[in-house]
Amino acid sequence: MRVVVDFDLCESNAICMQIAPDIFEVRDDDFLYVLDETPSEDRRSNLEESVQRCPKQAISIEE
Amino acid sequence: MHSSITIVGASLAGVRAAEALRTEGFKGNIKLLGDEPHIAYDRPPLSKSFLEGEMASEKLSLLTTEKINELKLEIRTDSKVSNLDIETQTLEVKGEVEEFDALIIATGARARKLPDTEKINGIHTLRSLDDSIKIRDSFKAGNPKVVVVGGGFIGCEVAATASTLGIEVTVVESQDVPLSHVLGEEAGKVISELHIDNGVQLKCGVEVQEIKGEDKVEGVLLEDGTLLEADLVVVGIGAVPNTEWLENSGLTIENGVCCDQTCLAAPNIVAAGDVARWEHQGYGKSIRLEHWDNAAEQGKHAALRLLQTEAEALPYAPIPWFWSDQFDRKIQLAGISDPEDDFEVIVDSPGEGRYTAIYGNEGRLKAVLGINRPRHVMQFKSLMENKASWKEALEFARGIG
Numbered sequence: 001m002r003v004v005v006d007f008d009l010c011e012s013n014a015i016c017m018q019i020a021p022d023i024f025e026v027r028d029d030d031f032l033y034v035l036d037e038t039p040s041e042d043r044r045s046n047l048e049e050s051v052q053r054c055p056k057q058a059i060s061i062e063e
Numbered sequence: 064m065h066s067s068i069t070i071v072g073a074s075l076a077g078v079r080a081a082e083a084l085r086t087e088g089f090k091g092n093i094k095l096l097g098d099e100p101h102i103a104y105d106r107p108p109l110s111k112s113f114l115e116g117e118m119a120s121e122k123l124s125l126l127t128t129e130k131i132n133e134l135k136l137e138i139r140t141d142s143k144v145s146n147l148d149i150e151t152q153t154l155e156v157k158g159e160v161e162e163f164d165a166l167i168i169a170t171g172a173r174a175r176k177l178p179d180t181e182k183i184n185g186i187h188t189l190r191s192l193d194d195s196i197k198i199r200d201s202f203k204a205g206n207p208k209v210v211v212v213g214g215g216f217i218g219c220e221v222a223a224t225a226s227t228l229g230i231e232v233t234v235v236e237s238q239d240v241p242l243s244h245v246l247g248e249e250a251g252k253v254i255s256e257l258h259i260d261n262g263v264q265l266k267c268g269v270e271v272q273e274i275k276g277e278d279k280v281e282g283v284l285l286e287d288g289t290l291l292e293a294d295l296v297v298v299g300i301g302a303v304p305n306t307e308w309l310e311n312s313g314l315t316i317e318n319g320v321c322c323d324q325t326c327l328a329a330p331n332i333v334a335a336g337d338v339a340r341w342e343h344q345g346y347g348k349s350i351r352l353e354h355w356d357n358a359a360e361q362g363k364h365a366a367l368r369l370l371q372t373e374a375e376a377l378p379y380a381p382i383p384w385f386w387s388d389q390f391d392r393k394i395q396l397a398g399i400s401d402p403e404d405d406f407e408v409i410v411d412s413p414g415e416g417r418y419t420a421i422y423g424n425e426g427r428l429k430a431v432l433g434i435n436r437p438r439h440v441m442q443f444k445s446l447m448e449n450k451a452s453w454k455e456a457l458e459f460a461r462g463i464g
């Protein structure tokens with residue numbers, strides 16, 4: 001699976017980073033970085049939670 | 064297993080509840096009943112980007128037609144529900160009695176109004192899409208003089224949006240410093256200064272005496288005798304949970320629908336979102352929140368509760384989190400802050416508009432406030448989830464400050 005972030009929507013509020021810090025990181029420059037674009041299958045539930053919790057619906061998963 | 068679950072209140076908590084039921088494999092009928100004319104939509108932009116004028120209302124939607132079909136939802140708009148009876152497991156939809164096997168109460172809250180102002184045109188509260196459209200249209204019409212009554216988060220956001228559009232706006236706030244009842248005076252001042260620097264007029268420490276105008280608003284008279292001219296008044300003085308339809312239902316209502324630690328209000332009945340007051344295990348008391356993230360998460364938790372036995376049920380005990388956007392600042396608060404708490408500023412760099420402060424009480428970290436510091440907010444939120452002591456929080460702060 002592949003993590004896709006719509007950076008036009010993302011407002012860098014770092015919710016996803018708290019849920020999956022190994023996948024998402026909001027750095028000191030206030031931008032979100034995707035650390036792992038193709039996480040392994042065992043990260044799915046965390047990733048799905050990030051998708052749901054993102055207030056901007058900026059994250060999606062491509063299979 | 065229930066064969067039919069009814070959700071009352073078709074907004075964030077209700078939609079997330081419906082989604083969670085299907086994700087968990089619930090095969091029965093799901094009714095999603097709401098009294099608004101619109102299909103569920105997202106509220107936070109109503110005081111921000113949507114109000115500013117560029118956004119189409121479709122962009123706010125929480126449910127596409129595809130999604131509704133995929134989730135097999137029976138959706139009814141314009142359907143006000145009343146007269147819940149928990150003994151007979153019935154309720155009334157526009158006067159017709161309907162039965163349910165299980166019920167999710169997600170009727171949210173509404174904006175509190177100023178008394179005796181219904182007949183005056185030009186006074187608005189802001190809760191619904193229609194409210195936002197009316198205010199937005201008034202912003203566009205000529206060059207209105209705007210008075211915002213109440214300097215809470217929504218009032219501050221409306222003022223920031225108006226000011227960004229070049230509209231003259233005054234905020235009237237009864238406390239000496241806006242938001243100080245939540246954030247304390249010191250942090251409240253940081254936010255007031257942001258408004259003053261951006262041209263918003265603040266009138267603090269004074270109450271509204273009277274709204275002037277017969278059928279159209281003309282001004283706002285304050286208790287100190289000041290008369291503020293106004294073409295448009297936006298009232299942001301808090302929200303009231305929508306529980307009137309539950310009077311005589313048999314449920315306990317105390318500023319919200321009272322639920323246990325797992326969001327259960329009575330057998331087969333749960334509540335979630337702005338309407339729900341529940342026993343928060345972590346805080347050892349009952350709380351009710353008016354936060355987006357909570358409505359989404361509690362909607363899910365409460366829905367799953369209906370599919371669980373008492374033994375399987377988990378307490379719902381999140382660290383609360385919300386954000387507010389004002390001008391170019393992202394303000395976030397995680398935890399529950401109290402103006403009486405110990406308070407420590409960790410980052411204060413006005414040039415960059417960045418600020419982080421933490422709140423502590425009884426030796427524990429209680430909350431973190433961040434302005435354009437989302438990373439710090441989430442780091443301290445994680446500490447709270449691990450029940451960090453105040454000392455640990457201060458030590459962590461030294462590393463990042």
Ligand SMILES: Cc1cc2nc3c(=O)[nH]c(=O)nc-3n(C[C@H](O)[C@H](O)[C@H](O)COP(=O)(O)OP(=O)(O)OC[C@H]3O[C@@H](n4cnc5c(N)ncnc54)[C@H](O)[C@@H]3O)c2cc1C
Pocket residue numbers: 071072073074075076077096097098099105106107108109110142143144145169170171172173189190191217305308335336337338352353354355356358384385386387388
């Ligand atoms: C302008 C605005 C800006 C906001 N900004 C932020 C923000 O920046 N950050 C943040 O964290 N939170 C924000 N919030 C709060 C957030 O939007 C709410 O916490 C969230 O909408 C709560 O969702 P809910 O589903 O519990 O209730 P609601 O969204 O209030 O929905 C309840 C629904 O139930 C309906 N209803 C009520 N009674 C009945 C009945 N008897 N029968 C049928 N239907 C009924 C209502 O009409 C409504 O549609 C904002 C809210 C507003 C209004």
Ligand code: SF4
Pocket residue numbers: 005009010011012013014015016017024026032053054055056057058059
């Ligand atoms: S949760 Fe969404 S908006 Fe927030 S940083 Fe992650 S992708 Fe961006």
